[in-house]
Amino acid sequence: MLVFTLRRLSLFIFTMLLLTLVSFSVNFLFPGDSIINLTGAINATPNQLIGLNEAYQTNRNIFWQYIAYLGHIINGEFGLSMASQSDIATEVVKMLPATIELSLVALLIAMLIGIPLGFIAAIKHGKFTDSLILSVSMFGYSIPVFWLGLLAILTFSINLGWFPSAGQISLLFEIKLVTGIQFIDILLSDSPYKWQAFSDATAHIILPACVIALAPATIFIRLARTSMIEVLGTSYIRAASAKGLSFRQIIFRHAIRNALIQIIRHVGLQFANLVTIAMVTEVIFSWPGIGRWLIESIYQRDYTAIESGLLVLSCFIFIVHILTDFIYAALNPLARGNKYGA
Amino acid sequence: MARDKIYLEEIFPSPFMQLWQVFRKTPVAMLGGSCFVFLIVLAIFGPILAPYSPIEGQLDMLLLPPAWNNDGNVSYLLGTDELGRDMLSRLMYGTSLTFGLSFIVVIISLIIGVVIGSLSALTTGLKSSFLNHFLDVVLSIPSLLLAIIIVAILGPGIANTVWAVVLVLIPQFIHITRYAVKEESRKDYVLASKLDGASPFRILYYSIFPNITDRIMGQATLAQSAAILDIATLGFLGLGAQIPLPEWGATLANGLDLFYIAPWTVYLPGLAILFAVVATNLVGEGIRHALKVRKDR
Numbered sequence: 267m268l269v270f271t272l273r274r275l276s277l278f279i280f281t282m283l284l285l286t287l288v289s290f291s292v293n294f295l296f297p298g299d300s301i302i303n304l305t306g307a308i309n310a311t312p313n314q315l316i317g318l319n320e321a322y323q324t325n326r327n328i329f330w331q332y333i334a335y336l337g338h339i340i341n342g343e344f345g346l347s348m349a350s351q352s353d354i355a356t357e358v359v360k361m362l363p364a365t366i367e368l369s370l371v372a373l374l375i376a377m378l379i380g381i382p383l384g385f386i387a388a389i390k391h392g393k394f395t396d397s398l399i400l401s402v403s404m405f406g407y408s409i410p411v412f413w414l415g416l417l418a419i420l421t422f423s424i425n426l427g428w429f430p431s432a433g434q435i436s437l438l439f440e441i442k443l444v445t446g447i448q449f450i451d452i453l454l455s456d457s458p459y460k461w462q463a464f465s466d467a468t469a470h471i472i473l474p475a476c477v478i479a480l481a482p483a484t485i486f487i488r489l490a491r492t493s494m495i496e497v498l499g500t501s502y503i504r505a506a507s508a509k510g511l512s513f514r515q516i517i518f519r520h521a522i523r524n525a526l527i528q529i530i531r532h533v534g535l536q537f538a539n540l541v542t543i544a545m546v547t548e549v550i551f552s553w554p555g556i557g558r559w560l561i562e563s564i565y566q567r568d569y570t571a572i573e574s575g576l577l578v579l580s581c582f583i584f585i586v587h588i589l590t591d592f593i594y595a596a597l598n599p600l601a602r603g604n605k606y607g608a
Numbered sequence: 609m610a611r612d613k614i615y616l617e618e619i620f621p622s623p624f625m626q627l628w629q630v631f632r633k634t635p636v637a638m639l640g641g642s643c644f645v646f647l648i649v650l651a652i653f654g655p656i657l658a659p660y661s662p663i664e665g666q667l668d669m670l671l672l673p674p675a676w677n678n679d680g681n682v683s684y685l686l687g688t689d690e691l692g693r694d695m696l697s698r699l700m701y702g703t704s705l706t707f708g709l710s711f712i713v714v715i716i717s718l719i720i721g722v723v724i725g726s727l728s729a730l731t732t733g734l735k736s737s738f739l740n741h742f743l744d745v746v747l748s749i750p751s752l753l754l755a756i757i758i759v760a761i762l763g764p765g766i767a768n769t770v771w772a773v774v775l776v777l778i779p780q781f782i783h784i785t786r787y788a789v790k791e792e793s794r795k796d797y798v799l800a801s802k803l804d805g806a807s808p809f810r811i812l813y814y815s816i817f818p819n820i821t822d823r824i825m826g827q828a829t830l831a832q833s834a835a836i837l838d839i840a841t842l843g844f845l846g847l848g849a850q851i852p853l854p855e856w857g858a859t860l861a862n863g864l865d866l867f868y869i870a871p872w873t874v875y876l877p878g879l880a881i882l883f884a885v886v887a888t889n890l891v892g893e894g895i896r897h898a899l900k901v902r903k904d905r
Binding site: 277280281284292295296404405407408409410411412413416417420424538539541542543545546549560561564565572576579580583 | 741742744757761845867881890
């Protein structure tokens, strides 16, 4: 496990360096002065500019400039937004939890729906149920997410009126921002309307989360199906059925556990996919998350915000990636790399 | 007993022909394949076949519903949008933008990716390990996110979208080519031609490439469906095709304000995207199925 951890950590550091290098070099690709792109100080006086140039060491060579940039990033100084002149770090701290909340709920829905369906398809492998589930899943990942979001709003918000169509919570409720994750904040608040707020927030999250969850769910169906078919073909399952265990016992005690391990391995990669879908969905459902903020900064040509937003978002995706790798390695000794006698 | 053939001639179809023979016998794959061919034809000839201009509107024909509706007009089969532009013509022109461009994008990135991938498969050591790490990082970023990043750097526009999607798809082709070439070079037939004294490039060209075309084609269909969705999504977000262009995603975004009055301006482009992606995915499924059948044989 130690070797595995060290190897993952080196990959993590390598990737983080690469990502900061990319976001650093992006500043030179954007039009305009790189120091202003970097700090967002469009209204800076000449004296302030001298100070900024000194802080980012622009008179020294590119390597030292990068080191100075890294120092600022590690201290959490992302500069000011060019459009609103507000501090980007505080904006990100406000926006990122909303995205995390939405994508985690979507991931949960995707897994809860996708994995059992995939298992059912694998158990009925080659029969009608299998091909039905497979063809439905193919439609699922072919639907453009923005179209699905619009159809969902039209059907469930406008025609049926079941769920609200936009936002994170009704403006009537005043929830103090503590962790940024709405549900935890509601539970922490001492408002007398706590439970109304809670149910309102739930109603707001269901529709976007389901829209986001559809495509990943279909991929989970495929992953679950393949890994279950593989597990059902192994000799330990044959041994279990030779021992006289019932089909139900084999599936629930032996097959599901081993099939799940293979799926957990792919959760990280799927999560990255899911966050991208979430960015588009946030635009449609006016969800106050980092995806919508990022796309709006692209419209406004807010280079500082684009650069920092991308850095934060890709770091977030990569951290989740590494975390799922660790969970997978913790659950599956085979993945830790030291295969004796292999 | 009559013997039609005196000499027993054994025919070994090339891997590509073997693929086609299985593909031909799968009805669903053939359905997808014919839809795919239809879309390609439409992408090429759409601008000639379209009854009206996609940009000029008829001001007396605003927001006409499709022809099957009671208020519809049969000369505007799929209705018109808020500027009186014929939806059918817009969708036909859009085929060459969304579908045709995504096809070109896939071809370009396929060529670049296969060249880099097969060259990198020949290298070993530090360079190869660095490339591996680098590819791992790039491939863990989803294609749409990467495309949005590149468009953010280059600025909005259809040309920039195309370049962004090309750049995004290249690593996938590098990865699959590299992997496939490495896997094939371990096989005996490659060793045989190596013992015959063939140079690495000769082996690559005459021995390995014919055996990995099918796998690369399978990847190409995946890339194509991703490319269609990426181009349409960027168009929808206003980062891709700009206002008058009838790109499907942009057309859909254009109908957004009138969604509740004229839902067909949103339904139809969405259905077009869905149709194109499903057709592509069916072809992909067919290829993967054929590969599996060949492997099992």
